[in-house]
Amino acid sequence: MNDTIRAKMAIVAPAATQKKQYTTAEIQQLDTAHYLHPFTDFKSLASTGSRVMVKGDGIYIWDSEGKRSLDGMSGLWCVNAGYGRTSISEAVYAQMQQLPFYNSFFQTTNVPAVELAKTLVEISPPGFNHVFFAGSGSESNDTNIRLVRRYWDLLGYKERHVIISRHNAYHGSTMAGASLSGMTYMHAQGGLPIPGIVHIGQPYYLENGKGMTPEEFGIKAASWLEDKILEVGADKVAAFIGEPVQGAGGVIIPPSTYWPEIQRICDKYGILLIADEVICGFGRLGHWFGSEYFGIKPDLMTFAKGVTSGYIPLGGVMVGDRVANVLIDKGGDFNHGFTYSGHPVACAAALENIRILREEKIIEQVRDETGPYLKQQFEALTDHPLVGLAETCGFVAGLKLVKAKGETVFDFTPYPAEVDVGMVCRGHMFRNGMIMRAVGDRMIIAPPLVMTCAQIDEMIALIRFCLDETLADLTARGV
Numbered sequence: 060m061n062d063t064i065r066a067k068m069a070i071v072a073p074a075a076t077q078k079k080q081y082t083t084a085e086i087q088q089l090d091t092a093h094y095l096h097p098f099t100d101f102k103s104l105a106s107t108g109s110r111v112m113v114k115g116d117g118i119y120i121w122d123s124e125g126k127r128s129l130d131g132m133s134g135l136w137c138v139n140a141g142y143g144r145t146s147i148s149e150a151v152y153a154q155m156q157q158l159p160f161y162n163s164f165f166q167t168t169n170v171p172a173v174e175l176a177k178t179l180v181e182i183s184p185p186g187f188n189h190v191f192f193a194g195s196g197s198e199s200n201d202t203n204i205r206l207v208r209r210y211w212d213l214l215g216y217k218e219r220h221v222i223i224s225r226h227n228a229y230h231g232s233t234m235a236g237a238s239l240s241g242m243t244y245m246h247a248q249g250g251l252p253i254p255g256i257v258h259i260g261q262p263y264y265l266e267n268g269k270g271m272t273p274e275e276f277g278i279k280a281a282s283w284l285e286d287k288i289l290e291v292g293a294d295k296v297a298a299f300i301g302e303p304v305q306g307a308g309g310v311i312i313p314p315s316t317y318w319p320e321i322q323r324i325c326d327k328y329g330i331l332l333i334a335d336e337v338i339c340g341f342g343r344l345g346h347w348f349g350s351e352y353f354g355i356k357p358d359l360m361t362f363a364k365g366v367t368s369g370y371i372p373l374g375g376v377m378v379g380d381r382v383a384n385v386l387i388d389k390g391g392d393f394n395h396g397f398t399y400s401g402h403p404v405a406c407a408a409a410l411e412n413i414r415i416l417r418e419e420k421i422i423e424q425v426r427d428e429t430g431p432y433l434k435q436q437f438e439a440l441t442d443h444p445l446v447g448l449a450e451t452c453g454f455v456a457g458l459k460l461v462k463a464k465g466e467t468v469f470d471f472t473p474y475p476a477e478v479d480v481g482m483v484c485r486g487h488m489f490r491n492g493m494i495m496r497a498v499g500d501r502m503i504i505a506p507p508l509v510m511t512c513a514q515i516d517e518m519i520a521l522i523r524f525c526l527d528e529t530l531a532d533l534t535a536r537g538v
């Protein structure tokens with residue numbers, strides 16, 4: 060065995076407890092033989108083989124071939140505090156030794172869960188004094204449906220069960236999560252949405268805003284909620300759910316007028332407002348929660364991902380006083396919960412993660428320094444011939460790839476769908492060590508919140524280089 064191969068094999072030995080060492084090819088073979096990946100075309104993955112990630116540090120990840128990439132996606136919108144935080148691993152290890160698991164059923168509790176509940180109340184906006192824990196974002200949104208229907212039942216409004224969501228929203232992948240989501244390709248598999256969930260249009264200015272200012276369009280897009288409430292019947296609508304900024308849908312940043320108008324309409328009809336903060340929470344928009352950025356006061360907030368920076372799965376719902384008081388005062392069992400609700404190890408990871416975000420003032424840094432700097436640098440990408448529009452909000456950003464620009468942002472020429480320009484661009488990004496995701500013709504990032512201004516420069520230079528390569532590639536192919 061030569062030294063290069065030996066070095067590579069060393070890299071593929073992932074966990075301290077795992078004795079066997081693999082080559083990349085061996086892992087890829089076993090991967091396609093046994094592992095069905097999420098949201099994946101299994102057949103096509105089998106022909107290409109997975110990239111095998113083995114290590115992370117700060118904003119970088121390494122694959123089994125030793126190739127380093129700048130992780131512009133924070134894993135999957137979650138590694139807010141960056142990779143390689145030994146204090147989180149230590150907190151997890153200590154808790155595992157002390158008490159690896161106990162449930163919160165049967166009038167039992169555990170110390171990390173209680174401490175985390177108290178901490179979450181401290182960092183949440185006023186009016187949030189309770190939390191319901193789950194294991195993921197999807198489970199948390201399932202929980203939201205159970206919570207709002209129970210709330211209206213307890214108040215004697217048995218008919219008020221309909222939840223309004225939006226097209227191109229992402230709220231998870233369980234039967235209820237996928238139903239709340241507005242992805243038609245998800246609904247097409249499995250007979251979704253489940254009854255009692257309806258959708259309205261998304262506040263995507265480039266899609267529907269032609270002839271209006273962004274502010275006018277924001278009011279217009281919010282008015283679709285009122286139209287739907289009147290169509291369904293206000294006495295049947297339980298809640299409206301939305302991500303402050305749509306993430307998986309392609310980083311759709313609503314005009315500033317949108318959320319205040321949504322709030323006004325919910326208040327007018329007494330409808331509960333659910334903010335799905337799974338991406339926007341824990342500092343992504345430069346505030347603890349995205350609702351604070353947009354100045355709205357939801358009744359329920361879903362969280363997951365960034366709560367532990369992804370180090371261990373955890374999700375939950377911040378339950379505002381309006382709902383919590385009814386559930387508590389009226390009494391009776393709430394027949395819902397999970398084995399892992401309030402898992403002590405996950406809660407210990409979250410406590411340490413939140414301590415890091417607080418003490419290192421990472422969220423303030425995003426709000427005051429790195430967020431504005433990213434905005435300036437990222438928006439400057441619009442001078443590139445491929446970029447029709449580039450926008451950021453805190454530490455999420457998206458740009459639209461176009462074949463040719465026009466007078467206004469609405470007059471661009473798109474690449475033909477069969478070119479799949481987003482995937483072409485993503486290919487160049489990944490090959491050059493830049494993790495940037497494609498959603499249709501939108502290229503998106505959500506970097507770790509610890510990214511410095513110097514690292515933003517490095518990332519923007521890399522993105523520019525890859526855009527140049529993409530353009531050269533497309534030109535060479537004559538498209």
Ligand SMILES: *Cc1c(COP(=O)(O)O)cnc(C)c1O
Nearest residue numbers: 195196197229230231335337338
């Ligand atoms: C990722 C995501 C979810 C689902 O979370 P899982 O932990 O994957 O179940 C829900 N809502 C939003 C906004 C998300 O981005």
